[in-house]
Amino acid sequence: MNLSRLRADAQVFRGIVSSALLEPYRPLMAHLVVTRRCNLSCGYCYEYDDVSPPVPTELLVERIDHLARLRAVFVTLTGGEPLLHPDVARLVAHVRARGMTPVMNTNGFLLTRERITALGEAGLYALQISIDSMTPNDTTVKSLRPLLPKLRALAELASFRVRVNTVLGSGPPEETLEVARAVLALGFEAKCSLMRGADGTPVPLDDRARAVYAELERMGRRSSAYLSEDFQSRLLRDGEVDWKCRAGARFFHVCEKGLVHLCAPRTGNPGVPLAEYGEEDLRRAFRTGKPCTARCPVAYAHQASRLDTWRSQDRAAQAGRRLLPVLP
Numbered sequence: 001m002n003l004s005r006l007r008a009d010a011q012v013f014r015g016i017v018s019s020a021l022l023e024p025y026r027p028l029m030a031h032l033v034v035t036r037r038c039n040l041s042c043g044y045c046y047e048y049d050d051v052s053p054p055v056p057t058e059l060l061v062e063r064i065d066h067l068a069r070l071r072a073v074f075v076t077l078t079g080g081e082p083l084l085h086p087d088v089a090r091l092v093a094h095v096r097a098r099g100m101t102p103v104m105n106t107n108g109f110l111l112t113r114e115r116i117t118a119l120g121e122a123g124l125y126a127l128q129i130s131i132d133s134m135t136p137n138d139t140t141v142k143s144l145r146p147l148l149p150k151l152r153a154l155a156e157l158a159s160f161r162v163r164v165n166t167v168l169g170s171g172p173p174e175e176t177l178e179v180a181r182a183v184l185a186l187g188f189e190a191k192c193s194l195m196r197g198a199d200g201t202p203v204p205l206d207d208r209a210r211a212v213y214a215e216l217e218r219m220g221r222r223s224s225a226y227l228s229e230d231f232q233s234r235l236l237r238d239g240e241v242d243w244k245c246r247a248g249a250r251f252f253h254v255c256e257k258g259l260v261h262l263c264a265p266r267t268g269n270p271g272v273p274l275a276e277y278g279e280e281d282l283r284r285a286f287r288t289g290k291p292c293t294a295r296c297p298v299a300y301a302h303q304a305s306r307l308d309t310w311r312s313q314d315r316a317a318q319a320g321r322r323l324l325p326v327l328p
Contacts, residue, residue: 008125012101015073016307024311025282027072028304029251031264034060034091036256038081040107042132042140042170047080047264054085055256061094063258063274068098070282074125076103080256083110089122096123103128107142111150113157120159127154128163131179133171140170144179155186162188169195169203173212180216192216194232194297200265202235202297210236229299240294244305244313248285251304262290263298289313 016028034055038048067075075095082088083106095102104119108129119127131147132140154162164183166176176192183190192213194202205213217233234241247262248270254260260277261267262285272281286308296302 008101012073012125015101023071024308025249025279025286027067027070027250027252027282028307029074029076029300030067030070030072031076031078031251031253031300032060032063032067033079033254033256034077034082034085034088035080037084038079038107039084039109040081040141042142049080052080052256054087057085057087057090059258060087060091063254064091064094064098064100066274066277067254068100070277072100074101074103076105078105081107081110083115089115089118092119092122092124101125105130108147108150111153113153116153116157120157124160126161126163127158128165130165130167131183132167132176134175134178137171140167143171144182148182151183151186151188155188164188164190166190166192167195168192168209168213168216169205173209177212177215180219184219191229191299192232193229193299194235196265196297200263200292200298201295205236229302231302232297232299235295235297241296241302243293243302244309244311245290245293245296245301246286246305246308246313247290247298247301248288249282250286250307251300252285263301265298266292287312287314 018026036047036049036052037054038045038050041048041050064075077085077088077091077095082104085091088104092102092104102122102124103126104124105128108131129147129151130142131144133143135145136143151164164179166179168176180190180192194205197203213232213236231241231243247266248260252260252262253264253267254274255267258274259271260274260281261271262269270281270285
């Protein structure tokens with residue numbers, strides 16, 4: 001591993017440790033939509049359109065500056081497809097310049113050798129690519145075969161971490177295994193997410209898909225970075241997970257309009273402009289239970305909330321000035 005990546009890992013570790021022990025109301029992960037437009041159209045995705053222009057760069061710079069005032073550890077540039085934003089490398093660099101750790105979610109189709117190099121030079125810490133199947137199908141066009149040249153270019157050029165996420169249920173489950181094996185062979189991290197319905201809850205899996213998931217779990221035991229979402233196993237087994245969601249505080253989603261939401265499936269809640277979002281809001285969201293928690297498949301919310309399992313929370317969601325009850 002190169003020295004710059006070791007330094008980046010050390011910075012991330014310091015931020016997480018400080019946040020976990022000393023600063024319970026400090027955001028760990030903030031997702032920032034830079035454009036709602038996407039170059040693809042996948043059947044399970046509710047977070048895109050094909051007409052919206054990119055969010056103006058000046059507005060995004062202001063939003064990044066406010067996230068820095070909130071002292072967020074990670075800022076994930078997302079969409080839509082963030083590579084459709086003409087200034088995405090500049091935005092990565094600005095996140096880094098403000099002392100935060102820049103991450104990006106992408107479908108990978110718009111990656112070029114030049115863009116990979118530019119993102120690395122801008123200070124990108126990690127890139128997550130979505131690949132759901134070996135070949136396109138009616139549900140997803142994010143498939144391995146057309147993306148293999150992009151992955152090989154990343155293996156050669158990327159100075160940042162690369163992780164590939166596969167949505168189980170978006171294609172034949174056996175193809176999920178093929179994708180994971182190919183990704184691991186290239187030296188990348190790999191993970192598997194459960195497909196969500198329009199209401200944000202996981203789509204049921206048949207016995208065939210559950211068997212594949214069990215195999216993915218066995219593969220994950222050989223790699224600490226792979227399939228770290230252990231809550232998914234409990235969700236599949238029991239239908240519910242008992243945990244304390246800190247969305248709105250440790251993790252939140254900022255849409256293209258600059259409004260803060262608990263997560264992408266819960267758009268509209270609380271729906272407060274980021275520029276007005278402050279410590280009072282973080283404290284309220286941290287302390288407030290959410291009735292959608294038990295069946296939640298949103299990995300980012302689970303991951304960010306793990307820091308505070310031992311801290312108390314009002315388990316019954318309360319209506320407040322900003323944080324409204326979440327619909328089940």
